[in-house]
Amino acid sequence: MKKLATFALMTFLATSAFAHSRVDTTMPENGAVITEAPTEISFNFAADIRLTRVDMLHQDDPSVQLDLGDQTSFGRVFTLPLEGMGVGTYRIEWRGLGSDGHAMQGEFSFTVE
Amino acid sequence: MPDIWGIAAIFAKLMLYIGIAGSTGLVIIRLSFPYLVSPLSDRIRIQAVVLAGFAIAAAVFGFMLRGAALTGGADGMTDPEMLGLLWQTPVGDVLVYRVAGAALLIAGMFIPRFGTWVSLAGGTIALWSFAKIGHVPDLQQAGVRLLLLLHLLGIAFWIGILGPLRNLSRQSEHLDKAALLGHRFGRAAAVIVPVLILAGLLMAWQLLGDLGALVSTGYGQALLIKLVLVGVVLTLAAANKFRFVPAMQAGDSKAAQHLARSIEIETAVILLVLAATATLTSVLTLPN
Secondary structure, three states: OHHHHHHHHHHHHOOOOEOOOOEEEEEOOOOEEEOOOOOEEEEEEEEEEEEEEEEEEEOOOOOEEOOOOOOOOOEEEEEEEOOOOOOEEEEEEEEEEEOOOOEEEEEEEEEEO | OOOHHHHHHHHHHHHHHHHHHHHHHHHHHHHHOOOOOHHHHHHHHHHHHHHHHHHHHHHHHHHHHHHHHHHOOHHHHOOHHHHHHHHOOHHHHHHHHHHHHHHHHHHHOOOOOOHHHHHHHHHHHHHHHHHOOOHHHHOOOHHHHHHHHHHHHHHHHHHHHHHHHHHHHOOHHHHHHHHHHHHHHHHHHHHHHHHHHHHHHHHHHHHHOOOOHHHHOHHHHHHHHHHHHHHHHHHHHHHHHHHHHHHHHOOOHHHHHHHHHHHHHHHHHHHHHHHHHHHHHHOEOOOO
16 A cells, blocks of 8 residues: 555656646747846736746856836736846746636746857 | 645645545535434544544645745745735635635534534535636536536545444444445445546546547646546445445444455545545646
């Protein structure tokens, strides 16, 4: 029985269909390679969402929480100011709440050369 | 792979299922077979109250965990802004249904005469919460919601019989009652189980769209695991109904021990079924 339980649990947890992330497009685009760090980033979602937290990770630097400003209501387009940290790969991790109550999360990255 | 908050959400959901289905099930059994379970009356009442209390704690904990999922840290569990946000969505509505329903169930247990009916109303309100949020209401079809409620009531009935039937089977002075309870439940199950399966398959069809998604998506695979486990439960239940219960009715006391053991294994597999369901409803997205 224990083996069966462990097997079942492992199978569930190994499943990769997690998330309710329905981000349509981002600026910069996911995987983009650009020559200068952008001064802002933007999200365009497929459905209404209330962003709750956005973090920027640059190389090995500690992560920086981005300021949502007054964008604290449900919407589809969000633009956040970004303080560039020079060349390297930037990863943006976001979390939010769908209007149906679903927690959503996702990430995208871009590289400044 | 879900993050730590996703995994915690699965466990909170599992606790919620156990609490609500377990307590409501005991209420249904008390109403359906009052004479047969009368030797366990006090025990059933205490168990129902404890399970409903468990459901309230799991509902509140699950709500707080959703706050954590919004910030990505434990701070979200008590962040008034995050919890306030959630409160305005259907997540807040179902918290009210679950807490109020379970509280009503507990209150009913202390009201003489018609109190068990009050408890049943409370349990049904709590079960209805599952039709208010998640993948099924996303389908926007009232019929499917009712189907889900029917499915849940059937499951609660099944889960509710496990404890009392096992306990009676273990008491030699009540073997006749245990045998009759097993027989009557088996007769009811012959009607309820096909409806339960049909409702489950109809909902799965509505949610998945086609059979291919059953193997090609994470949601389908988890559903497949659930179905296999349900198959195991049905096999055990068939052994109880066609072998152990008739033997008990014929006065075989050893069959009662086998039945009690079989119910224990059945309970463990049902817990796995609930865990599979909690995974399906907590962290897996439907195939589009």
